[in-house]
Amino acid sequence: MNFNHSHSLVQRQSLVVSQQLRQAIVLLQMGNPELQTFIEAQAEENPFVELAPTHPSQAPIPRGVAGGSSGDWDQIAALADTRGPSLYTHIATQIGALGLTEVEIELASVFVDALEPSGWLGSSLEQIAARAGGTFEQAQQMLSRLQGLDPSGVFARSLAECLRLQALDQDLLTPLFSAVLDNLPLLAAADLAALARVCNCQMADLRPILRDLRSLDPKPGTQFDSAPEPIRPPDLIVAAAPEGGWQVELNRSTLPRVVINDDKAEELTGQSQSSTRDVQRQSETRGYVSERLSVARWLSRAVEHRNRTVLKIGEEILRRQVDFFAKGPEYLHPMILKEIAAVAGVHESTVSRVTTGILMATPHGTFPLKHFFTAALPARDKVSGSAGAVRHRIYRLIRAESAAKPLSDDQLVRLMHAEGVSVARRTVAKYREQLNIPASCVRRRQAILSGQA
Secondary structure (H helix, E strand, O other): OOOOOOOOOOOOOOOOOOHHHHHHHHHHOOOHHHHHHHHHHHHHHOOOEEEEOOOOOOOOOOOOOOOOOOOOHHHHHHOOOOOOOOHHHHHHHHHHOOOOOHHHHHHHHHHHHOEOOOOEEOOOHHHHHHHHOOOHHHHHHHHHHHOOOOOOOOOEOOHHHHHHHHHHHOOOOOHHHHHHHOOHHHHHOOOHHHHHHHOOOOHHHHHHHHHHHHOOOOOHHHHOOOOOOOOOOOOEEEEEOOOOOEEEEEOOOOOOEEEEOHHHHHHHHHHHHHHOOOHHHHHHHHHHHHHHHHHHHHHHHHHHHHHHHHHHHHHHHHHHOHHHHHHOHHHOOOEOHHHHHHHHOOOHHHHHHHHHHOEEEEOOEEEEHHHHOEOEOOEOOOOOOEHHHHHHHHHHHHHOOOOOOOOOHHHHHHHHHHOOEOOOHHHHHHHHHHOOOOOHHHHHHHHHHOOOO
């Protein structure tokens, strides 16, 4: 066997992601306030970068509405806080309606203290009874009452108990459903064959059980702890064009602009040449000025590129979703990132980055650009079948329902079919949950507690 050593030259192309390229990518997903903060930080360390003053922009004017606000979008920060109650406030309000004695209220307070943000109980009944100075039996009785509060599944001590409470509340707790809950480790291991054997059923019998099981919330308390996004001015504004149609523009009232101070650079170079004859010192000064000016000019180009890209994508969204702007959220058409990228002449990942942090003000409210990208659903009679439009229809139908007779998911499906949209029950349930709307049985119970039914 012979071993020979040889050398070969191979040419290969690869993309080297420089620091400036990484910063340019980050700039694409910055909103105007974040961009201003970034430029201010650059101006602090670069004497040739300055932040130009912003210019006022018009608020979007809905069609058919006279006048309109011409003030700065900073007034949006004065809007009222629309956040709902916290989990603990929600639970405490319901406990107050139970008609408990002072001793029972003290015991219930200990339970609330032990309630975790997930909605589960974080202490054992023995520990709670000891803290409240009561007996284990009293703690058991109080737990039974508290587990009947909304949302169903609160004060559970395990995943199985949490799901069992919700299944009981939704009339899903059949003997087979209960057997599946008793064997959740097999389900977690995806060993459906063993699960079927233990539950003494066929694999086909498990399918509807697993479908209903997926509709339950393993952490019912988390629907209360989602912090709302901070209110801030939009980055794009869509308004009615004077000549008809619609137009989109950058929000100049918050859009920062980079100004390069060339005069300061010339002054600094001139002072160096007149104050010293040290050739090395002059060379170092010229090198510093040249490097800082190069960074400043790159920053200016990067910001302009970011603004052009944001506006280009906003214009394409406007062109494709003109029915949404003219008629409302129910007319949101299906649209995916790839389609916008192809027309805008940018990569799909670029569109994804831009739509991550950019807000657009419309006559129907302010939305993140992600809101306009939605999957297609089957539709009939030319009725919009986008997921976003379906979500809005579900919201509209539930908002108009009778408090005493809330619409079930099956009823929503039938109403949607009557409007020309083919949608499955599980899809309605999923979108209802995305809207943070509880099931019909929970809404009915809430109406009873609030005296509306």
